[in-house]
Amino acid sequence: MAAPLGTPTMAGFEDGLDAINAVADASDGFVWRLEDDDGHATSYRPYDDDRVIVNLSVWASVDALRGFTYGADHTPFLRRRREWFEAPDEAIMVLWWVPAGHRPSVEEAVERLDRLRRDGPTPEAFGFRDRFDPPVDRP
DSSP states (O other), X not given: XXXXXXXXXXXXXXXXXXXXXXXXXXXXXXXXXXXXXTSSSTTOOOSSOXXXXXXXXXESOHHHHHHHHTSTTTHHHHHTHXXXXXXXXXXXXXXXXXXXXXXXXXXXXXXXXXXXXXXXXXXXXXXXXXXXXXXXXXX
16 A cells, blocks of 8 residues: 555545445456455455555456456546556456355465466466466366
């Protein structure tokens, strides 16, 4: 984040969370998202840097997630990300296939993101640009 939550810099981001989460929850292909007591996931801090927050969700397909991410309701919020977040110098998002019914943990997400940063895109950790098909044995 460019500043701590609760500061004027982050107000637009925080003010939009409920609406954006509601759009995600109602989107085709949405399965689940990590929530804290406030209904988002902003209280999770898996890295030593307190400015790193988590957004963890499960979707039926990469295309469903892409449809939400770049859809009409989310794109205006996404375009404002430079107001709230510093430009990354490494991967900040990771995708991976999970079995039906699995709810990944924050620790699992950290491991996958670290793997992508270390090894580059693989079937176990990838991004929108270098996506991999689901495993054949995926239920």
